[in-house]
Amino acid sequence: MEDHANSRHKKTVQPVAKARQEVYVLRDLKEYLGESLLIIFSVLLALVLTEFINKQHEKSQTKELLNNIKEELKKNKQAEQEQYVYQQGILKRIxxxxRDPGLQKKVLTDGTFHLDYLAPEGVSLHDLSRVAWQVAQSHDITPKLEFKLVEMLTDIYDQQARIDKIEDKEAAVFLNYESRKPENIRETLILMRDNYHGWAFDRAPALIKKYDAAIKEIDRDL
Known part of the structure; x- marks a missing residue:
C-alpha cells in the first residue's frame, strides 16, 4: 500500500526539448557584388543573343524579299520586251x-471603233507586276538597302506605273463620243499614236536597261 501511495506522488518527468539552432551565413561585400555581376552578365548575354537572333532573322527575311523582287524584275523585263515589239506593230498599223482613207473606214464603221484592227491583243499585251515590291515595302525594307538600289527600284516601279496608264489614256480617246465621227478619225488616230509614244513605247528601251542594272545591283547585295 505504501508503495502504491508513493507511486501516486511521483512526478512524471518530461524530456527537455533541445533548443533549435539556426545558422546564419555571413557574406561579405565581394560575394554580393559577385552575385550581382553574374545576374547582370546573364541578362546582358540574353539580350545580346536575342539581338543576334533577330538580326539573323532580319537578314534572312531581307534576302528572301530581295530574291522575290529580283524574280519580279526578270519577269517584268521579259514582259516589257514582248510588249515593246507588240506596240511597235500597233504604231505601224496606226x-x-x-495614210490610207480606205483603211480608216475599216477602223471606224457606222460609229463603231474597231480597236482590234489596230491592237489585236488589246491596248497592252502584259501587265507589269509590282506585288513583290509592295510586299517588301510593307516589311519596311528600304532602310535595310543601299540608297542607290532603293533609288533604282523606286524609279523602275514609277516608270511601270506610267506605262500601265496607257490603257486608260487610250480608252479616253477611242471611247470618246467625238472619236466616233468619221471626220475626226485622223485626229483620233494621231492622239492614240501620241499616247503610245509618250506613255509606253518610248519609255520601254530605257526601262529594260534599268531592269538589268537593278538585277545586277541586287545580286551584289545578296
Missing amino acids: DSVL
Missing part, C-alpha cells in the same frame, strides 16, 4: 491607217 501609221498605215493614217
Whole structure:
C-alpha cells in the first residue's frame, strides 16, 4: 500500500526539448557584388543573343524579299520586251491607217471603233507586276538597302506605273463620243499614236536597261 501511495506522488518527468539552432551565413561585400555581376552578365548575354537572333532573322527575311523582287524584275523585263515589239506593230498599223482613207473606214464603221484592227491583243499585251515590291515595302525594307538600289527600284516601279496608264489614256480617246465621227478619225488616230509614244513605247528601251542594272545591283547585295 505504501508503495502504491508513493507511486501516486511521483512526478512524471518530461524530456527537455533541445533548443533549435539556426545558422546564419555571413557574406561579405565581394560575394554580393559577385552575385550581382553574374545576374547582370546573364541578362546582358540574353539580350545580346536575342539581338543576334533577330538580326539573323532580319537578314534572312531581307534576302528572301530581295530574291522575290529580283524574280519580279526578270519577269517584268521579259514582259516589257514582248510588249515593246507588240506596240511597235500597233504604231505601224496606226501609221498605215493614217495614210490610207480606205483603211480608216475599216477602223471606224457606222460609229463603231474597231480597236482590234489596230491592237489585236488589246491596248497592252502584259501587265507589269509590282506585288513583290509592295510586299517588301510593307516589311519596311528600304532602310535595310543601299540608297542607290532603293533609288533604282523606286524609279523602275514609277516608270511601270506610267506605262500601265496607257490603257486608260487610250480608252479616253477611242471611247470618246467625238472619236466616233468619221471626220475626226485622223485626229483620233494621231492622239492614240501620241499616247503610245509618250506613255509606253518610248519609255520601254530605257526601262529594260534599268531592269538589268537593278538585277545586277541586287545580286551584289545578296
